Structure formats: structure tokens, C-alpha cells
Amino acid sequence: MLLSESISTNFFSLAPWLVFAPVLGLLVNVIFGGWFLKRAWGETAVGTVASLASGAAFVVSALLAWSVYASGGHGESVFLAQWMHIGDPSTGSGQALILDWTFRVDSLSTTMMLVVSGVGTLIHIYAIGYMHEDVRFKKDEKRYQRFFVFLNLFIAAMMILVSGDSYLMLFVGWEGVGLCSFLLIGFWYDMDTLGRSSWANSNAAKKAFITNRIGDLGFLIAGFLMFWAFKSFDFDTVFTAAESASPELIVLITLFMLVGVAGKSAQIPLYVWLPDAMAGPTPVSALIHAATMVTAGVYLISRSAPLYTLVPEAQYVVAMTGAATALFAATIAVGQYDIKKVLAYSTISQLGFMVAAVGMGAFVAGMFHLVTHAFFKALLFLSAGSVILGLERGHHHLAHHGHGTPKSPDFGHAGAKSDARSQETLDSGHPEEVFDPGDMRNMGGLRKTMPVTFWLYLIGTLALAGIFPFAGFWSKDEILADAFREGYTGVYWLLTIAAFFTAFYMGRQIWMVFFGEPRHEAAAHAEESKPVITVPLMVLAFLSIVGGALNLPGLHTFTEWLEHTIEVHAGEFVMSVALISTALALAAIVISWLIYGRNPLKAGQPDPLKKPLGLLFTGMENKWFVDEGYKAVFLDNYVRISKFLADVIDWRFWHDWFHEKVIAGAYNWLSNVALNEYADQKGIDAFANGLGEWTKEVSASLRRIQNGFVRSYALSVLLGVVLILGYLLLK
């Protein structure tokens, strides 16, 4: 015992390496990456360095988790550095800002660390293979290095987020991951997802960044309120002080925090950025926009559990937001054709499940679903990436072997020039004929050409659909059971229907992608991915199968683990809930088979749901026109207000009227008229000129005396003498 205690103490002090390891990795790649890439083994080296850095973070996370376990579940705060100290709390009014960079290592944060670094490391390894091909398809091999630098930066920022000991440290990481998200969504910033010249990807990046800023404003306001009321950002201080604070204040703080959560975790109404974020490379979609960053909101609410449990009203709002998002996004996913867009809406929907769970106070269920979702959603995204690469390989193969198809005459054209990195090919190509490897309508029958990916994808699908005994079953079921038991009937039904849709759209995807006949030549010639891609997927698939063992009903391993940090109660397994959700999921898969599996989609055929559902399907297909609605309501008005402010207020009012007329006019009048004309010209000038004129006039009259006649001078002298003498005599 003594040994383990001393060891665990040592391990706690390793906490800063959570951040330092990835930073070290990115520094190595920043400095030596370019040099590496000139060598034949360069890409492997860059990828390995990044993966090792992330792996080191995983090892540290594991050691920390073990330390927490060994010390009986009690966490520890590891002080690293003083950030800013303003004022002294012991003197004066007691107003002070004390901020330190402290790592909070407890069961909740180590759970997040393990997920982030574990899934992150697998995705780093996957990306070695994925980016190798992606940079070649996109024809810019130098960006390989940049990708891994960003990825490591993300791991570092995420670690700051989950290990922060105060809301402000958490916010630092929160913004850091937002930045990485922006950088990686816009990774191919000068082209769209198909490689054509366009600003589509950078627009998607900006959309994500700006939407997140709106959410962050909410988080900031929550933070300001907290500091205003409790004089501290530290978790413990805030939680202790909150118990005696007025409930209205806590409601305000928690609801503003919810705005931040809605931004980061893509909840209604700020979810719109996440589908567009799929513009980033697939490993990014998997790591940032499915497994880790977007779950930061769920972590934030779990971390703030002591605040939320104080105010049931706020909890209800959170739960309803999550549940509504879960159902809403699930319906949109049904109408999507892009393999990654389906998964993106699925992610929003699943995040809705988690937010609903933590909203209901079922923090364990939420965190449990967060962990399992990280496994199977990363698996699904990465498999989707493998599918996309497979299709691109097929496309490439065709192009090189001169198999032109009548459907896409672009093949031979692009193939002839494919190695001449030519932007003009992309520009001159006909946009509607560019092959989209992510469009499920181009796929079909991939079961035969990509068997490994198929089985992996199937495992991910079953886990996501919540089929026994895969991981998703246990975690989703726990959320539903908690909702049922806690009396959140509305939330329960919303989530149950969302679960039905989840199984349906995943079934649709499986039938469309892997079954039936290839609907495109590229799908027929798709090639399986290399082990560097498939092996990380196998690990994730394994975790997706057994992940449920973390918190099996009756054992409650995860519950016991987390209850050291947040007050939780073990949820009981409700058989009826499990049966209903499983039955619904199976029914959804059967229905999807009836629609998409029995009669596979033919090339060029519209979605079979389009006819029976009519307008409803058009809505799903077009994301319920939310983006258009936002554009009409917010963007257009925003632009209008900006134009009004710029043109009318700034230009016409301030510039033309106030600056030009009032200030410049007044100044001109003052200088030209008042000072120049009156004071200067008519005052000072006139006085000086008048003096001169007068002197001239006087002297002109005086000079007549000096007439040059000596005799007249003599007369003057005489008269002067007479006058003086007369005066002297008559005095």
C-alpha cells in the first residue's frame, strides 16, 4: 500500500506532460517536419512523431487514472505555474483574481483524458495512412506536416480543457480546441471537398468558428457572473459558494453555460456548424467533430454537476434541448446522401442524447455514452474515410487504365493530367461531372470490394443503433432508463423516437453503401485500405463491441469510478425500456431493409422515400431549411444592419455629416471666417496696415516742410528762435 501510494504521488506530478508531450511532438514536426518530408521515409517519420506524442499523452493519462484508482478514487490538483495574481484576497475588500495553471486529476478528468488521448492516438495512426493518400488526391503533399502539427496542437488544447482546475483554464482549452477545429476544417482551405478551387472549405471553417464564438459568449457571460458572484473561477470555490447563492443566479449561470455548450457540442440552435465541419479531412471529423471536441460541452455540464443539480429548472431546459436536438438531427440524417453528412447529423443527435442525459442529472449515463460514442463514432467516421479513399482509389485506377465511362467523361481527362498537379484541370473541368467519392449514390456493393471496412462499419453501425450487446446498447439504454425512471417522460419519448431514427438511417447507410450493385464504375473498382488504416479501426471496433462492459448493469464499474468526483446514483436496469428500444432499433433496421435493402437503389434513381414522404423528405433532404432560415432571419438582417451601420451611420452620418459638415465645417468656419477674416484680417491686419497707412499719411504731410530751400529752413530757425526767446521773455 505504501509503495503504491508513493508511486501514485509520483504519477500525479506527471500531469503537465499531458500538455507537454503533444506540444513537444508538434514542435519537432514544426522544426524538422520539412526536413523529414524531403526524405522517402518522411511521411512515416512525421506521422510517427505525432502519434508517439499523442501516445505519450495516453500513457500519462493511463498512469494518472491508475494513480486516481490507487489513491482510492480521490483526485489531486497538480500545480504547475502561476498565471496571474491580481490583488490580495486577505486584505482590503477581499477582491482578488488568483489564477493558476493547475491540473485537476480526478476520475472525471482522467476519463476524458483517456478517451481523448486513446482515440486520438488511434486516429493519429490512421491519419498516417489516410493523409498519405489524401494529400496526393488533393495534389499538395507539403500539407502533410501541417496536418499533424494541427492534430497535436488539438490534443494539447483538449488536454488543457479537460485537466483545467478552474473555469478559466477550461475556457483556455475550450478556445484552443475551437482554434484547432477552425484550422482543420479549413485544412484544404483553397478547395472544396472534391478538390476543386473554391472557398467552400474556408467558409465552412469560418462558419464553425463564428458559430462557436456565439456560444462562447454565453460561456464567458456565465464565467463573468460566476466571478462577480463568487470572486473565483476555481471549481471547488464556485461549487461551495453556489450552495448558499440565490437560485436565480445559478439558473442564469447554468443557462448561459448551456449557450456555450450548445455552440461547442452542436445543440439546437447552434448545431449548424457541425455538418459543414465535415469539410475537414476525415480523421479530423472523427477526432474533433465526433469523438472529442464536441463532447467538451457534455464534460462541462458534468464538471458543473454541483451547479446544475441545484436548479432543476435549468436541468429541465438542458434535457429538453438535448432531446429535441437528438430527434431533430436524427430526422435530417435520414435525408442525407453524403456518407459523412449522415454521420455528422448522427453525431449531433448522439450529442443530444448526452446533453439530455447530463441535463437530467444522469451524469454517469451521459459520460458513459460519451465514451462509447467516441469509440463507435470514431470507428464509423474512419471507416467512412476508408470507404471514400477506396472509391477514390477506384476512380484513380479507372483513370489510369483509361476506362472512360459515359456517365463521367471527366475520368480520362483527369487521368491524363493527374500527375501534372494542375489547378487548371480542376478549373476547366465541368463541376457537375466531378466525381464525388463521399456521395452514397455513387456507392453500392462495397461489401465485396472492401470486406474489412464493411465488417468494421457494420460493427460501428450496430453499436450506434444500440443493438445488444454492442457498446451503444448499454450506454444509450442507460440514458433512456434514467429518463424513464426520473420521470422525464417527454425526454424519454423524444430520445426513443430519435433512437428509432438512428437505427433507420444507419441501416439505410449500410444498405446503400455496402449492398446492392455498384452505382458507379469507381465503386466497382474500389480497393481495400492498407493495414495502417484498418488496424486502428479494428482496435476501435473491439472497443465498440466491449465498451459496454465499462458500466454493465449490476456491476456499475463506471458509476463507482465517477462517484468519487460527482454525486451520482447507480441507475437500475429497466427491462421494459431496453426491450422497447431494442425492438424499435430492430424494427428500424428491418424497415430500412424493406426500403433500401430488398430493392437496391439503381444508378440515377431518386431516394425511394422521396415519393411516399413527399414534402417531409424534401425537408429532411434540405436540413429542414434551417440554414436558409438562419440566413433569412439572422444573416440577411445582420448584413442589412452592417450595411446600414457602415453606409448610413458610419459613412453618411459620421463621415459625411458629423466629420465633414460639423467638425470640419466648424473648423473651416472658425479658421476661414471667424479667425482669418474677422480676427486676423479685419482685426490684427487692419490695425497693422492702418498704422502703416497713418504713418505714411503723416510723413507725406510732414515731408512738405522739407522743401529743399535753404531760406525756408533759415526762416524756420528764425521763427524757432523768436518763439523760444519770446517764451523766455514773456514767462
Added chain:
Amino acid sequence: MVPEIYYLVLSAILFTMGALGVLARRNALIIFMSVELMLNAANLAFVSFANTYQQLNGQIIVFFVIAVAAAEVAVGLALIVAIFKSKHSIDVDQMSSLKG
């Protein structure tokens, strides 16, 4: 003995004649002579007062005046000669080159 008032009246008449001569004539030599006349009128007045008051001061002043007048004549005639050399005239009205 002639009463002194006659001397003084004569002196005044001579002085007035001299002054009028200075003012009225244009010939520099005539003006010069008129100036001499005024000086001697003054001399006459001095000696007459000296005689009346039985003091020598007046007599002595007269000597001084005669000496200064002699010097003045020397300078004045030299000036007139110089002016004549440059202007070929001794008309004082033509000597107006310093007029503003």
C-alpha cells in the same frame, strides 16, 4: 553821450536787415554777408550793454565773436567755392540734392 537805446535800436535794425537778407536773397555770398551783418549787430549790442553796465564781459564776447566769425568766413567761403566748382552756381535754391 549818446543814450544807449540808440545803439540797441541800430543793432536791432542791422539784425533785422541781416535776417531779411538771409531769408530773401538767393546768392550765397549775399547771404554770407547778411550773416556777417547779423553777427555784427549782435556785437554792437554786446558792446553797448558792456558800456552801460561797465563790465568787460561784453567786450570779451565780442572779440570771441569776431574770431569765430573769421573762422566761419574761412570755412564758409571754402564751402561756397566747393559748391561753385560742382554746380557752377552759388544760388542756394539749387542746392537741394538732399531733399527727400
